[in-house]
Amino acid sequence: xxxxxxxxxxxxxxxxxxxxxxxxxxxxxxxxxxxxxxxxxxxxxxxxxxxxxxxxxxxxxxxxxxxxxxxxxxxxxxxxxxxxxxxxxxxxxxxxxxxxxxxxxxxxxxxxxxxxxxxxxxxxxxxxxxxxxxxxxxxxxxxxxxxxxxxxxxxxxxxxxxxxxxxxxxxxxxxxxxxxxxxxxxxxxxxxxxxxxxxxxxxxxxxxxxxxxxxxxxxxxxxxxxxxxxxxxxxxxxxxxxxxxxxxxxxxxxxxx
Numbered sequence: 615x616x617x618x619x620x621x622x623x624x625x626x627x628x629x630x631x632x633x634x635x636x637x638x639x640x641x642x643x644x645x646x647x648x649x650x651x652x653x654x655x656x657x658x659x660x661x662x663x664x665x666x667x668x669x670x671x672x673x674x675x676x677x678x679x680x681x682x683x684x685x686x687x688x689x690x691x692x693x694x695x696x697x698x699x700x701x702x703x704x705x706x707x708x709x710x711x712x713x714x715x716x717x718x719x720x721x722x723x724x725x726x727x728x729x730x731x732x733x734x735x736x737x738x739x740x741x742x743x744x745x746x747x748x749x750x751x752x753x754x755x756x757x758x759x760x761x762x763x764x765x766x767x768x769x770x771x772x773x774x775x776x777x778x779x780x781x782x783x784x785x786x787x788x789x790x791x792x793x794x795x796x797x798x799x800x801x802x803x804x805x806x807x808x809x810x811x812x813x814x815x816x817x818x819x820x821x822x823x824x825x826x827x828x829x830x831x832x833x834x835x836x837x838x839x840x841x842x843x844x845x846x847x848x849x850x851x852x853x854x855x856x857x858x859x860x861x862x863x864x865x866x867x868x869x870x871x
Contacts, residue, residue, distance in 0.1 A: 616668060616704065616707050617668020617669070617697070618641065619672065619679070619695075620633075620636070620642075620664065620694065621654040621660040621663075621694040622636050622660055622693050623636075623660055625691060629648040630646060632663075633663055636684075636686070636691050636692070637690070638663075638693060640820065640826055642824075643824070645665075645666055646664075646665075646666070647665070648672075649661070649662045649672040649673075650662075651673075653674065655694040655696065656694065662674065670698065678699055679696045679698055680702075681694050681696040682694065682831070684828045685828075696832075697832065697833075702833065703829070703833065705725050705726065705823065708823045708825055709823055710822060713728060713730070713821075714822060715730070716728050716729045716822070716853075717729050717731065719848050721836065722836055722837035722845050727819060727849075729818060729853060730772065730822055730853065731854075732748055732773055732775070732776035732854065733745065733746060733776050733853075733854050733855060734858070735858050744780070748766070748769045750762045750766060751765075751766055772853075775814045775817060775853065776853050779814070779853060779854055780854045811850065812836060814849075815836070815843075818849050818850065818853050819849060
């Protein structure tokens with residue numbers, strides 16, 4: 615397996631404390647491999663750390679590795695992120711033990727990433743409905759019966775992104791969110807700005823993989839074409855099950871006499 619190596623700036627505290635201070639707890643969770651280095655990227659000393667489950671060799675090798683300085687707000691410790699040129703991280707190296715089902719989407723790095731589906735399409739009696747495809751809390755309704763409640767808190771941000779993206783895709787968004795109407799054919803509109811689309815897509819990918827904006831940028835996973843964030847859009851489209859909708863639309867066209 616291949617994984618990322620991070621070089622943390624000199625500081626006090628344990629390796630875990632320094633990982634957390636650099637905002638990398640999402641990437642290195644259960645345990646940490648750590649090794650001090652006298653000279654790292656940027657020409658300064660630091661602490662090399664990695665997720666031991668990906669088994670990277672903890673060393674600084676500028677000739678055989680690619681390194682990039684991460685962005686952090688002013689005053690925050692800024693790490694570097696690196697990986698082996700001979701064996702860069704792939705989706706299978708970074709996937710979480712438990713994942714949400716979804717669509718495989720090829721991104722700019724040439725790999726397919728499994729994007730969770732937050733709202734899926736179901737056809738009942740010839741009518742399409744969008745349904746919540748995330749874990750939900752069970753509650754008791756006014757009739758004293760068990761009923762589906764809100765999306766589990768852990769997945770609430772994912773549902774919020776899906777709802778926003780769907781709202782940009784279809785004129786029937788309010789009807790769909792109410793859960794009691796037929797879904798009209800979606801209408802593509804350019805309404806999500808450049809930066810939010812990428813941030814949304816990073817958040818979505820982070821539910822199935824131990825990655826954030828640093829890792830996505832390091833691997834060059836997102837591409838811009840004609841000022842359109844096509845990679846981010848592909849991730850967000852998969853989130854609302856658009857690949858399945860396109861398959862349905864294609865099948866319907868073939869059945870029209």
